[in-house]
Amino acid sequence: MSVRNQPGLLRRVGFLVIFLATGLLGQQAMPRIEGENFAGQKVVLPDAARGHVAVLVFGFTRESKDPTGEWAARINSDFSEQAGFELYQLPVLEEVPLLHSRDGDLRQKRGVKENLRDHYVPIVQGEAELKKLVSYKEPDDAYLVVINPAGQIVQQTHGPFSDILYQPLRSQLQALSSH
Numbered sequence: 001m002s003v004r005n006q007p008g009l010l011r012r013v014g015f016l017v018i019f020l021a022t023g024l025l026g027q028q029a030m031p032r033i034e035g036e037n038f039a040g041q042k043v044v045l046p047d048a049a050r051g052h053v054a055v056l057v058f059g060f061t062r063e064s065k066d067p068t069g070e071w072a073a074r075i076n077s078d079f080s081e082q083a084g085f086e087l088y089q090l091p092v093l094e095e096v097p098l099l100h101s102r103d104g105d106l107r108q109k110r111g112v113k114e115n116l117r118d119h120y121v122p123i124v125q126g127e128a129e130l131k132k133l134v135s136y137k138e139p140d141d142a143y144l145v146v147i148n149p150a151g152q153i154v155q156q157t158h159g160p161f162s163d164i165l166y167q168p169l170r171s172q173l174q175a176l177s178s179h
Contacts, residue, residue, distance in 0.1 A: 038117035046151035054086040063140040070161035094127035
């Protein structure tokens with residue numbers, strides 16, 4: 001039997017090729033981000049998460065602390081025990097005056113549990129690029145970026161924590177983690 005005699009099969013194969021190509025083209029490489037975590041170690045992303053599914057939670061203002069914390073707590077609760085998963089909290093502090101950022105770092109550090117400090121990385125450079133990356137709109141929102149084990153962005157969302165926003169993210173994380 002010839003493939004030419006199978007129009008339904010050709011349509012399905014053609015659709016699959018278009019679907020796969022669109023999916024692959026939709027994955028964007030994660031730009032390099034560097035910072036020092038609250039454990040005092042240099043962290044370079046996406047390298048530090050290579051081989052793992054990772055969620056990066058960005059906050060750009062002091063007021064974003066609550067939504068970023070809520071997102072991180074829920075994701076951590078659901079996925080922290082899962083092998084091959086990483087969660088990073090990344091407050092972006094480039095536009096904060098140096099004196100205030102040092103004081104803020106100390107206050108923030110006291111508020112971060114000891115076992116989470118190696119994944120809490122204040123970012124002090126590249127704010128404009130990060131805002132472009134996350135399609136920045138609302139200053140006080142949490143911005144989440146999901147990267148696959150190859151370091152490619154596979155999903156993004158932003159806003160205050162809500163179950164409506166969380167469910168598709170959770171589903172994507174479960175699907176990525178099962179591979």
